[in-house]
């Protein structure tokens with residue numbers, strides 16, 4: 001391609017190499033007269049929002065712009081990866097604008113857990129993370145649960161203003177917006193794209209009846225999420241589609257659990273206890289004696305302990321050990337983007353291992 005083509009939809013430079021980057025269009029599509037990037041094509045023809053990769057600087061620009069708007073900010077998190085999908089500093093970025101918090105993927109949470117309890121938990125956690133949301137909702141974008149209520153609340157709280165939807169990648173932001181589009185506008189060719197002032201980023205606008213818009217911002221990448229270390233073909237194992245059923249392990253001191261080859265849990269001391277593991281059903285849990293654990297990982301990561309895949313092992317980050325003494329009854333040990341293990345008893349000493357770069361943390365038990 002000699003001459004630089006520009007997408008007639010959003011104005012980005014068209015490229016034909018990387019389907020995940022901004023401006024991608026398949027080379028064959030460019031033989032037609034009007035050049036559009038794949039993202040605009042899908043948006044226009046199927047009302048479908050697609051993710052693109054951006055640099056961290058771009059994301060920062062987006063966040064920094066939010067405070068200059070007079071708008072309602074809707075922040076989406078993945079309830080199964082609450083902290084991993086949190087956008088730190090969102091209250092500061094939002095400025096004086098109210099923030100409505102939406103927890104998505106409620107369908108993954110065991111059915112025995114009460115909605116109300118989970119919403120209260122989200123409120124408490126967000127306050128501790130420095131956010132004072134105007135309201136909190138729990139939805140399943142995939143299943144369509146509570147989308148109507150969320151849409152109605154957005155309409156009420158926006159109070160005649162624009163709405164900016166933010167979230168990190170993989171929280172289900174696109175799925176949510178695609179649902180909302182149907183909810184607020186019915187179907188139809190109503191989406192337009194617009195440029196974000198000061199950047200080359202295109203925002204996606206869904207016009208509302210009163211001349212305002214719902215604006216989709218690009219999904220922000222949280223680098224400490226497990227998803228970035230898993231082969232694309234294996235993402236399905238850590239992006240569960242069905243209710244997570246906890247697997248309960250009775251452990252003696254000095255026993256180890258491996259979650260595939262992605263994480264490891266050592267029970268060091270505290271007597272024989274049971275440990276509910278909220279890990280996607282598709283991930284194999286392997287129990288062994290602590291004294292054999294290092295050797296087992298060395299010899300079997302990438303095959304028996306998988307994902308990661310064997311061919312990834314050369315570049316897969318080493319597992320890093322984090323030791324904790326449990327101070328509160330019912331504490332979750334969270335492996336960011338993978339799941340958690342609940343430790344019921346005060347005084348237990350455990351070690352959690354995750355690939356270097358991935359977060360591990362303790363929190364008040366979610367369930």
Ligand code: GDP
Pocket residue numbers: 051104105106107108139140141142143167168169170171172173174175176219239240241242
């Ligand atoms: P985005 O990157 O935030 O735009 O997220 P997507 O909408 O592309 O969704 C990311 C992944 O989460 C996909 O595999 C979706 O199928 C899945 N997903 C989205 N919403 C839900 C939900 O409500 N429940 C479940 N279980 N999965 C969901």
